[in-house]
Amino acid sequence: MLDLDLLASELDFDRDDVVMLLEMFLEGAQVSLANMEEAIETNDITAISQEAHAIKGSAANMMLADIVDVANELEISAKQNKKINYLSLYTKLESMVEELGAISFETA
Numbered sequence: 001m002l003d004l005d006l007l008a009s010e011l012d013f014d015r016d017d018v019v020m021l022l023e024m025f026l027e028g029a030q031v032s033l034a035n036m037e038e039a040i041e042t043n044d045i046t047a048i049s050q051e052a053h054a055i056k057g058s059a060a061n062m063m064l065a066d067i068v069d070v071a072n073e074l075e076i077s078a079k080q081n082k083k084i085n086y087l088s089l090y091t092k093l094e095s096m097v098e099e100l101g102a103i104s105f106e107t108a
Contacts, residue, residue, distance in 0.1 A: 004018055004105065007063060010063060011062075022105060025058050028054070029055050029067075032051040032054045033055070033094050033097060035051045036052065036055075037094075039051060040087055040090055045078045048075075049078035052072070052074035053071075053075045056071035056075055066096060070096060074086065
């Protein structure tokens with residue numbers, strides 16, 4: 001469970017600012033995920049890496065370590081042109097972002 005008060009304290013922001021930043025993260029992540037899904041379908045390794053990097057950076061700014069880890073694995077694998085199941089990692093990342101989005105930040 002995401003502790004908004006703890007996150008706000010660690011980021012040195014107030015709770016409302018953290019909620020706004022999380023909402024912005026989710027919006028950006030949804031765009032990047034949609035782009036990544038298309039990149040996976042067309043085997044565009046460069047785009048996979050770029051979209052994973054975007055999510056990783058935004059998640060790192062919000063101290064979302066689990067999302068950072070999966071996005072980083074996608075980014076590095078794509079940069080190294082590894083023959084992995086990108087769709088499987090994408091699905092895991094998408095699920096993590098969806099879980100975060102399902103949290104009601106007003107009551108969390």
